[in-house]
Amino acid sequence: MKKLSVISAIVMTVAGCSGHHDGVIAYQSNRDGNFEIYTMNSEGSGQRRLTVNPANDVSPVWSPDGRLIAFSSDRDGIWDIYTMLEDGSDLRQLTKGKGTNTAPSWVEGGKRILFVSTRDAVYGDLYTMNSDGSDVQRLTSDSLVKDSPLMARDGRTVLFTLNTAGRLAIASIALPGKNVTLLTGKEYDSSEPAFSPDGSQVFFASNRDGIFAIYSMSISGGDQKRLTKGGDHARMPMPTANAGELLVAKRGGIYRLDLETGKEHLLSFKGDYAPSWHTR
Numbered sequence: 001m002k003k004l005s006v007i008s009a010i011v012m013t014v015a016g017c018s019g020h021h022d023g024v025i026a027y028q029s030n031r032d033g034n035f036e037i038y039t040m041n042s043e044g045s046g047q048r049r050l051t052v053n054p055a056n057d058v059s060p061v062w063s064p065d066g067r068l069i070a071f072s073s074d075r076d077g078i079w080d081i082y083t084m085l086e087d088g089s090d091l092r093q094l095t096k097g098k099g100t101n102t103a104p105s106w107v108e109g110g111k112r113i114l115f116v117s118t119r120d121a122v123y124g125d126l127y128t129m130n131s132d133g134s135d136v137q138r139l140t141s142d143s144l145v146k147d148s149p150l151m152a153r154d155g156r157t158v159l160f161t162l163n164t165a166g167r168l169a170i171a172s173i174a175l176p177g178k179n180v181t182l183l184t185g186k187e188y189d190s191s192e193p194a195f196s197p198d199g200s201q202v203f204f205a206s207n208r209d210g211i212f213a214i215y216s217m218s219i220s221g222g223d224q225k226r227l228t229k230g231g232d233h234a235r236m237p238m239p240t241a242n243a244g245e246l247l248v249a250k251r252g253g254i255y256r257l258d259l260e261t262g263k264e265h266l267l268s269f270k271g272d273y274a275p276s277w278h279t280r
Helices: none
Strands: 023-029 036-041 057-062 068-073 080-085 101-107 112-117 125-130 145-151 157-164 167-174 180-182 190-195 201-206 213-218 235-239 245-250 253-258 264-268 272-279
Touching (some): 023 264, 036 068, 057 101, 057 272, 068 101, 101 145, 145 190, 157 190, 167 190, 190 235, 201 235, 235 272, 245 272, 253 272
Antiparallel strands (some): 023 272, 057 068, 101 112, 112 125, 145 157, 157 167, 167 180, 190 201, 201 213, 235 245, 245 253, 253 264
């Protein structure tokens, strides 16, 4: 096991972790040589591999009802979006034969999926489709390189990671408009936005202080502040059921992080990334 950072020199259980299954976590892991989708209980027990193939399966996200997991895979030689039941059964390919399709997220209460596709533009645009892959609708038409889109509660504001001149920034667009608003600066990298449970805040990773750490801001980009301290490398923030707590990924491990105390609980350390939480 790698040496933990200063902020996690003392590893202890945070509220909700001690033997109590208050949620389930889907994540990607390359512990077996390529990225596959796994799940585990909220305190790290019950780790289970859901996908088994020589390709890469990444970016798992729970449907709002916890019944399905959407993810991206290159198992057919090009990136497409799939869904499966929570136990890995009933695998369904939703996109096929039209560009690369990545970064799924659920919208409209799980009725539709928001994603990025290059089917009409080399840089990729934002699209939605029904949860069965039907009724694909294009939302944007520009020359911006996009990733990790999320729909706000208003159903029209989309946040995403924007690649601009080799730097990553978080941007927003109010649909059906075309004007993109940068929420973070272009002189450093910021990526992987995640909404707080009430939708009022955005958590994200940034290296603005020289090393990746977790920050928060309002949905309009105001009140930006660093949440994690010291040497960090924290990425991919994901809220849990407990207020003031996040899942984070760093150095091949997934942790539950208490934002008030800075203390962490290591859940898994086997080449694990992209945690997605669902309350049970």
